[in-house]
Amino acid sequence: SQTIHQWPATLVQPVGSPLSLECTVEGTSNPNLYWYRQAAGRGLQLLFYSVGIGQISSEVPQNLSASRPQDRQFILSSKKLLLSDSGFYLCAWSGSSFYGYTFGSGTRLTVV
Amino acid sequence: QQPVQSPQAVILREGEDAVINCSSSKALYSVHWYRQKHGEAPVFLMILLKGGEQKGHEKISASFNEKKQQSSLYLTASQLSYSGTYFCGTSPNNAGNMLTFGGGTRLMVKP
Numbered sequence: 001s002q003t004i005h006q007w008p009a010t011l012v013q014p015v016g017s018p019l020s021l022e023c024t025v026e027g028t029s030n031p032n033l034y035w036y037r038q039a040a041g042r043g044l045q046l047l048f049y050s051v052g053i054g055q056i057s058s059e060v061p062q063n064l065s066a067s068r069p070q071d072r073q074f075i076l077s078s079k080k081l082l083l084s085d086s087g088f089y090l091c092a093w094s095g096s097s098f099y100g101y102t103f104g105s106g107t108r109l110t111v112v
Numbered sequence: 113q114q115p116v117q118s119p120q121a122v123i124l125r126e127g128e129d130a131v132i133n134c135s136s137s138k139a140l141y142s143v144h145w146y147r148q149k150h151g152e153a154p155v156f157l158m159i160l161l162k163g164g165e166q167k168g169h170e171k172i173s174a175s176f177n178e179k180k181q182q183s184s185l186y187l188t189a190s191q192l193s194y195s196g197t198y199f200c201g202t203s204p205n206n207a208g209n210m211l212t213f214g215g216g217t218r219l220m221v222k223p
Binding site for chain 1: 114141142144146152153154155156157158159161199201203205206207209210211212213214215216
């Protein structure tokens with residue numbers, strides 16, 4: 001069966017520090033991968049999506065970047081965090097447009 | 113532009129029914145529904161594709177009116193476990209399956 005792993009679960013980082021969140025999927029190949037951010041009490045905002053290795057599309061211009069170095073690995077990064085980067089970051093995968101998303105357990109990021 | 117969900121919040125007693133609506137200003141290819149418990153990740157409930165189909169999942173079902181660009185989620189004989197925030201996610205095409213989510217509907221089921 002397919003599983004998705006996301007870590008860390010919680011992170012407190014100072015303003016200006018770098019960020020690296022990792023997401024891996026097991027049990028499937030060539031998944032569509034997504035990074036979403038959710039502010040407290042709000043909906044989910046699509047940040048990046050990827051349909052294959054090295055193929056990244058950005059939905060929101062900001063100081064975040066994403067990379068897909070391997071088929072089932074998706075990384076979210078920042079060189080310098082801002083206070084506004086705080087939120088609940090969710091990685092998700094789907095097989096195709098006929099399937100729903102499976103979300104990772106999320107990373108709660110607080111920038112102080 | 114994100115789809116609009118209504119109502120924003122609803123409180124039910126166990127056994128009561130509820131309807132959550134999701135409207136888009138764009139033509140839709142698919143509508144997804146998810147439920148999120150507090151502090152957890154959203155969980156997929158169902159997907160409806162272009163074609164106006166209706167789907168069911170236990171006592172939770174949904175419809176998709178392609179012409180009106182609307183979807184509704186029906187919760188019948190609600191249970192305590194139905195409490196959470198419900199999100200619809202919409203996609204205008206089948207390229208990449210990228211979803212734009214609505215603002216969510218908070219559902220609380222009381223004993």
